[in-house]
Amino acid sequence: MLVAGVDEAGKxxxxxxxxxxxxxxxxxxxxxLKKLGVKDSKVLSPMRRNYLASKIRELVDxxxxxxxxxxxxxEFRKIMNMNQIMVICHAKVxxxxxxxxxxxxxxxxxxxxxxxxxxxxxxxSIEIIAKHKADDLFPIVSAASIxxxxxxxxxxxxxxxxIGLPLGSGYPSDPKTRKFMEKWIKEHGSLPDIARHSWKTxxxxxxxxx
Numbered sequence: 638m639l640v641a642g643v644d645e646a647g648k649x650x651x652x653x654x655x656x657x658x659x660x661x662x663x664x665x666x667x668x669x670l671k672k673l674g675v676k677d678s679k680v681l682s683p684m685r686r687n688y689l690a691s692k693i694r695e696l697v698d699x700x701x702x703x704x705x706x707x708x709x710x711x712e713f714r715k716i717m718n719m720n721q722i723m724v725i726c727h728a729k730v731x732x733x734x735x736x737x738x739x740x741x742x743x744x745x746x747x748x749x750x751x752x753x754x755x756x757x758x759x760x761x762s763i764e765i766i767a768k769h770k771a772d773d774l775f776p777i778v779s780a781a782s783i784x785x786x787x788x789x790x791x792x793x794x795x796x797x798x799x800i801g802l803p804l805g806s807g808y809p810s811d812p813k814t815r816k817f818m819e820k821w822i823k824e825h826g827s828l829p830d831i832a833r834h835s836w837k838t839x840x841x842x843x844x845x846x847x
Contacts, residue, residue: 638664639698641736642777643727646785648719648744650807651838652814652831653793655710657703657723658785659730660693660777664738667777669696675779679772683790690787693780700781701733702788707833714835720745721754728758738764740778742771796831804831809838822846 643659662670673692681689694700703726705713713722723744731739745751752767759765771778797804802820805813818839821829823846832839 638738639734639736640664640667640777641731641734641739642741642771642775642779642781643730643739644742644772644778644782644785645723645726645744646782646789647807648723649809650814651809651818651833651836652804652807652829653707653796654789655705655726656785656789656792657705657726657730658700658781658788659702659727659734659739660697660700660781660784661734661736662697662777666696666698670780671776673780675776675783676773679782679786681783686783686787686790689780689783693784697780699734700784701730702784703730704788704792707831710833711835720751724751724754724758727755728760731755731759731761731763735761736763739766740771740775741765741767742778742782743767743769800829800831809836815842818842819846 639661641659641661645655645657647653647655673689675689727741743751748767748769752765756765768774772782793804793807802817803813804817805811807814822842828834828839828843
């Protein structure tokens with residue numbers, strides 16, 4: 638039986654894309670995945686994440702990574718909330734992977750509701766287990782979280798190279814991120830394309846700097 642795990646990286650940042658990654662693997666190979674020592678990507682060093690990401694890609698039957706740009710998030714948020722966006726993205730990843738069973742990191746405060754909503758959007762009828770902190774509970778979700786985090790970090794570094802300024806982590810609480818945004822608004826009079834304009838942080842900084 639093909640089993641999938643799906644997780645995201647970058648749901649909360651004000652800068653850069655959100656990444657939703659999924660892996661699919663034969664259930665019989667799950668012990669091998671556990672042996673790799675996969676954990677929630679947030680507790681791993683960047684070097685360890687990169688190493689594990691290459692091992693995960695070698696082991697799994699397939700994987701799919703969905704990039705959702707800041708601009709796309711802003712467009713989505715005109716007609717829906719973040720929970721609804723997450724449902725659509727998770728369902729799209731599952732559509733690409735075609736598992737018989739899937740484990741998801743629940744983005745909704747109500748785990749069961751999140752799983753049910755993804756199931757409604759997914760093209761096939763499969764068993765879906767959605768849990769909070771699924772990246773701690775299930776190695777298959779930990780593996781997906783690693784692929785998502787590695788892609789997100791790479792995207793942020795590529796943006797930094799392109800614009801020639803440090804972005805920090807992209808989270809609103811990061812002083813480097815706020816410094817970049819303040820500098821950009823001061824020089825350009827507007828928010829950068831890589832910012833999520835619908836975020837309160839963006840709106841507040843724009844008012845402050847004008």
